[in-house]
Amino acid sequence: MEVSYLLGLRQEKSPGRVSHLTCLEEKALRYASNKEEVKVKDRGFFEVVKERRSIRKFKDEPIPESYLEKILEAARWAMSGANSQPWQFIVIKNREVKDRLASVYSRYREITLALELTRLEEYRQPAFRAPDSTQSIEAIRSRFTAWSKAPVIIALVGDPRLLQASTLAARLYEIHTFDQSLAICAYTIHLAASALGLGAQWISLLPPIAEAMKEELAVPRELVLFNLNAIGYPDYEPVPYRRELSSLLHYDRYDMANFMNMEDVQKYILHQRKMHASGGAYRVGSKD
Numbered sequence: 001m002e003v004s005y006l007l008g009l010r011q012e013k014s015p016g017r018v019s020h021l022t023c024l025e026e027k028a029l030r031y032a033s034n035k036e037e038v039k040v041k042d043r044g045f046f047e048v049v050k051e052r053r054s055i056r057k058f059k060d061e062p063i064p065e066s067y068l069e070k071i072l073e074a075a076r077w078a079m080s081g082a083n084s085q086p087w088q089f090i091v092i093k094n095r096e097v098k099d100r101l102a103s104v105y106s107r108y109r110e111i112t113l114a115l116e117l118t119r120l121e122e123y124r125q126p127a128f129r130a131p132d133s134t135q136s137i138e139a140i141r142s143r144f145t146a147w148s149k150a151p152v153i154i155a156l157v158g159d160p161r162l163l164q165a166s167t168l169a170a171r172l173y174e175i176h177t178f179d180q181s182l183a184i185c186a187y188t189i190h191l192a193a194s195a196l197g198l199g200a201q202w203i204s205l206l207p208p209i210a211e212a213m214k215e216e217l218a219v220p221r222e223l224v225l226f227n228l229n230a231i232g233y234p235d236y237e238p239v240p241y242r243r244e245l246s247s248l249l250h251y252d253r254y255d256m257a258n259f260m261n262m263e264d265v266q267k268y269i270l271h272q273r274k275m276h277a278s279g280g281a282y283r284v285g286s287k288d
C-alpha cells in the first residue's frame with residue numbers, strides 16, 4: 001500500500017481532519033509506512049536482483065492497487081527489439097477466471113506429468129517430484145495450480161505483428177526478438193514485484209495450454225499468450241541456488257576449463273536437482 005499517498009489523499013479530501021483518524025488507524029498506517037519504506041528503500045538494485053525468488057505459494061492477502069500499478073509501469077519500460085514493445089497485459093483478479101485458467105492448466109499439465117514420469121526420479125523436474133517421500137502422484141498434482149490462488153495474475157500477451165519493427169535481415173535469419181522482448185518484460189514484472197516485497201511465479205505455457213487459455217481470456221487470434229505471472233505475498237521462503245561465477249566466467253576467449261562435456265552436464269543437472277530438493281525451491285505446502 002502506498003501509505004504516504006493514501007495519507008495525502010485523506011488530507012486533501014478533508015483538509016485539517018486528519019486528527020479524525022483513530023489512534024489505532026494512525027498506528028497501523030505508520031507501521032505499514034515504515035515497513036514499506038524499509039522494503040522499498042532499503043533494497044537497492046543488486047539486492048532486488050539477488051533476493052528475487054520464484055514464489056509458488058501465496059498468502060491469502062490482496063496486494064495494494066498502487067503496487068500493481070508500479071509493476072505494470074515498470075513492465076512498460078522494459079527494453080524490446082527495435083523498441084517494438086510487443087506486449088499487452090491482462091490483469092486477472094476475478095476468482096472464476098483464475099479457476100477456469102487453473103482447470104485448463106491442470107488438464108494439459110497431465111501431458112507434462114506423463115512425460116516426466118518416464119524419467120528416472122532423480123532427473124525429474126523438481127515440480128514433478130512429490131514433496132515428501134511418498135512419491136504420490138496426487139501430491140504432485142496438488143501443486144499444479146497453487147499459482148491460481150495468487151491475488152493477482154498478469155497474463156502477458158504479445159503481438160508478433162510488431163516484429164515488423166525489426167530489420168528485414170533479422171527476420172530473414174529468424175532472429176526472434178519477439179520472445180526475447182517478452183521474456184525481458186516478464187522479468188521486469190518479477191523484479192518490480194520483488195522490489196515491493198512481493199513474490200511472483202512465472203508460469204510457462206505449452207502451446208495447447210496457451211491456445212486454450214487464449215479462448216478463456218478472449219485474446220484475439222493474431223496475438224500470443226506468452227506466460228502468466230502470479231503475484232502476491234510469499235507464504236514461505238525458498239532457498240536459492242546459483243552456480244559459482246568462477247564456473248561461468250571467461251576472459252577474452254572461451255576458456256575450455258569451464259566447458260562441460262555431456263557427463264558434466266548430467267552431473268550438473270543431478271546436483272541442481274538435489275539443491276532444489278534441499279532448498280525447497282518448489283515447496284508450496286506447509287509440510288513439503
Ligand SMILES: Cc1cc2nc3c(=O)[nH]c(=O)nc-3n(C[C@H](O)[C@H](O)[C@H](O)COP(=O)(O)O)c2cc1C
Pocket residue numbers: 052053054055056201202203204205238240241281
Ligand atoms: C523462461 C522461464 C520459464 C519458467 N517457467 C516456470 C514455470 O513454468 N513454472 C514455475 O514454477 N517456474 C518457472 N520459472 C521459474 C524458474 O523455475 C526459476 O527462475 C528458477 O528455478 C530459479 O529460481 P528463482 O527464480 O527462485 O531464483 C521459469 C523461469 C523462466 C526464466
